[in-house]
Amino acid sequence: MSTRRFAVIALVFSLLLAGVLSWYASSSPDGLEHVAQTTGFGQTAQEHASAGGPLANYETKGVGAGRLSTGLAGVIGVAVTGLVMGGFVLALRRRGRSTPTDLPQVEPTERG
Amino acid sequence: MHVPDGFLDVPTSIGTAAVATAGVAAALNGARRDLDERTTPIAGLVAVFVFAGQMINFPVGAGTSGHLLGGALAAVLAGPWLATLALSVVLIVQAFLFADGGITALGSNVLLMGLVGVWVGWFAFRAARAVLPRKASWVPLAAAFGAFVSVPAAAATFVGLFAIGGQADIPIGSVLTAMLSWHALIGSGEALITALVVGSVVAVRPDLVAGARDLLAERPLEIRKQVRV
Numbered sequence: 001m002s003t004r005r006f007a008v009i010a011l012v013f014s015l016l017l018a019g020v021l022s023w024y025a026s027s028s029p030d031g032l033e034h035v036a037q038t039t040g041f042g043q044t045a046q047e048h049a050s051a052g053g054p055l056a057n058y059e060t061k062g063v064g065a066g067r068l069s070t071g072l073a074g075v076i077g078v079a080v081t082g083l084v085m086g087g088f089v090l091a092l093r094r095r096g097r098s099t100p101t102d103l104p105q106v107e108p109t110e111r112g
Numbered sequence: 113m114h115v116p117d118g119f120l121d122v123p124t125s126i127g128t129a130a131v132a133t134a135g136v137a138a139a140l141n142g143a144r145r146d147l148d149e150r151t152t153p154i155a156g157l158v159a160v161f162v163f164a165g166q167m168i169n170f171p172v173g174a175g176t177s178g179h180l181l182g183g184a185l186a187a188v189l190a191g192p193w194l195a196t197l198a199l200s201v202v203l204i205v206q207a208f209l210f211a212d213g214g215i216t217a218l219g220s221n222v223l224l225m226g227l228v229g230v231w232v233g234w235f236a237f238r239a240a241r242a243v244l245p246r247k248a249s250w251v252p253l254a255a256a257f258g259a260f261v262s263v264p265a266a267a268a269t270f271v272g273l274f275a276i277g278g279q280a281d282i283p284i285g286s287v288l289t290a291m292l293s294w295h296a297l298i299g300s301g302e303a304l305i306t307a308l309v310v311g312s313v314v315a316v317r318p319d320l321v322a323g324a325r326d327l328l329a330e331r332p333l334e335i336r337k338q339v340r341v
């Protein structure tokens with residue numbers, strides 16, 4: 001399998017998870033939230049600073065709170081995560097490649 | 113596992129932010145050496161997959177759920193340095209865009225998932241590989257072990273932070289017992305998902321799995337002219 005084909009399949013799979021399957025995810029509190037509630041420190045949580053943001057809690061503002069809202073938020077998240085990480089690694093690679101130790105040191109030779 | 117604002121006091125959050133910053137700086141340095149034409153696409157895909165996977169909460173009984181943390185998975189696929197970066201990017205996107213995980217708790221979350229989850233997962237994976245046969249087909253099982261161990265390790269680290277700077281006066285023993293028992297269950301889910309994903313990649317492109325690459329080194333080497341692009 002070519003790397004390109006592999007990347008396309010992995011990306012489509014991630015988009016399906018975030019865009020479609022996420023709607024069917026359990027909405028029960030996760031392990032930490034559950035423990036916080038049962039042992040009694042749940043009430044110390046403060047409201048999130050960007051709780052009113054356009055994608056807060058994986059719901060897209062203006063698209064209600066349904067399947068489309070969650071799916072769209074997931075797809076946007078996949079795109080943003082991919083772009084940020086992609087930008088990071090490409091910048092790192094460019095910098096890594098330009099360090100002198102990575103390049104063969106070719107001394108200019110005098111040819112008369 | 114995403115810590116919201118308020119669970120931990122300000123000094124503890126500043127401390128975890130400092131540790132997280134140092135960890136990410138080290139990861140930037142380490143990742144630069146790891147990046148080549150195979151790890152670069154994998155690093156991006158791992159970040160994307162971990163983001164997507166973390167949206168899928170699975171039930172673990174009694175009104176509780178868990179989701180993939182992805183630290184061990186990312187480390188096995190991309191190597192631990194790139195995994196720390198990938199998890200950090202995911203956590204930053206979640207905190208700022210999706211209000212998932214507090215802004216002041218970002219350092220704590222990077223510490224728990226991007227450092228403890230990744231590195232405990234990685235070393236447990238390496239330990240398992242050391243006792244298993246040296247074959248690529250055993251890599252998914254070793255990855256599952258790393259994944260299983262990484263989740264209670266992150267949970268225990270949270271309890272440690274809570275003991276230092278928890279904003280509620282609760283016996284630490286009961287928090288530790290509850291965190292470890294629930295996260296052992298969640299760790300089983302983590303192990304299953306990690307084994308399936310690593311197994312799929314090993315089946316089609318074992319050379320893209322950082323944690324399996326040394327097993328493929330026995331392939332005949334070819335001499336190529338160095339090409340500068």
